[in-house]
Amino acid sequence: MMTVHEVSQISGVSIRALHHYDKIGLLPATKVTDAGYRMYDDTALERLQQILFFKELQFSLKDIKAILDSPDFDRNKALEQQIHLLELRREHLDNLIDLARGIKMIGVKHVRKMSFEAFDTRKLDEYARQAKASWGSTDAYKEYEKKSAGQSKEEQYYLNSKMMEIFLEFGKIKDQSPESNAAVELAKRLQDFITEHFYTCTDKILLGLGAMYSGGGDITANIDKAGGPGTAVFADKAIQAYCKKEVM
Numbered sequence: 254m255m256t257v258h259e260v261s262q263i264s265g266v267s268i269r270a271l272h273h274y275d276k277i278g279l280l281p282a283t284k285v286t287d288a289g290y291r292m293y294d295d296t297a298l299e300r301l302q303q304i305l306f307f308k309e310l311q312f313s314l315k316d317i318k319a320i321l322d323s324p325d326f327d328r329n330k331a332l333e334q335q336i337h338l339l340e341l342r343r344e345h346l347d348n349l350i351d352l353a354r355g356i357k358m359i360g361v362k363h364v365r366k367m368s369f370e371a372f373d374t375r376k377l378d379e380y381a382r383q384a385k386a387s388w389g390s391t392d393a394y395k396e397y398e399k400k401s402a403g404q405s406k407e408e409q410y411y412l413n414s415k416m417m418e419i420f421l422e423f424g425k426i427k428d429q430s431p432e433s434n435a436a437v438e439l440a441k442r443l444q445d446f447i448t449e450h451f452y453t454c455t456d457k458i459l460l461g462l463g464a465m466y467s468g469g470g471d472i473t474a475n476i477d478k479a480g481g482p483g484t485a486v487f488a489d490k491a492i493q494a495y496c497k498k499e500v501m
Contacts (some may be wrong), residue, residue: 257291423488424480431490440495456496463492
């Protein structure tokens with residue numbers, strides 16, 4: 254765990270900004286001590302890194318929060334988009350540098366034809382628009398946004414903790430077959446919980462979530478932290494078994 258002061262030192266983000274991120278729900282502190290100090294774990298630091306990537310690409314805090322809170326959020330997909338956007342920005346900056354050097358070399362007074370192509374950011378802007386839209390346009394996200402509107406941080410924390418309790422149950426039976434009745438019933442329980450509190454969780458969405466749970470990164474680490482190593486992979490396999498039974 255790190256204090257807000259330590260996080261500020263290693264990230265370059267001011268303490269005031271970190272307090273603001275916490276207040277608007279963009280980067281909630283992992284816990285607050287009895288003395289009122291905000292503390293951040295590795296998962297929170299990974300989220301901060303994502304926030305800074307998107308900020309570097311000039312996404313608004315509102316857009317960043319919508320993306321990171323999206324039920325469809327995929328860290329690998331986000332990194333691919335961020336890399337492409339950064340490459341487009343580098344191309345844009347290289348064009349500006351080349352233009353400036355060319356003007357300097359021949360002298361401003363001798364420039365007969367003014368070129369403005371290097372200032373054109375339409376390709377960069379369009380890709381950024383598409384990237385933002387890809388996270389917030391699904392029916393599941395719209396339903397999630399509606400259900401979560403007005404929820405306090407305490408309510409959101411409570412729902413997330415109740416959901417992690419389901420993964421704790423997965424962890425208790427992960428030595429069994431993922432096709433066992435207990436495992437399949439837990440997958441159904443997870444689906445029902447998501448539908449009741451977040452958004453309608455179809456079998457297709459549940460399968461996608463299962464793949465995300467076992468796909469690595471902070472979400473896998475959180476699930477394995479709750480239920481023990483291998484819990485995320487086991488939950489994914491149980492979800493697959495449950496959805497397979499639903500089709501049969």
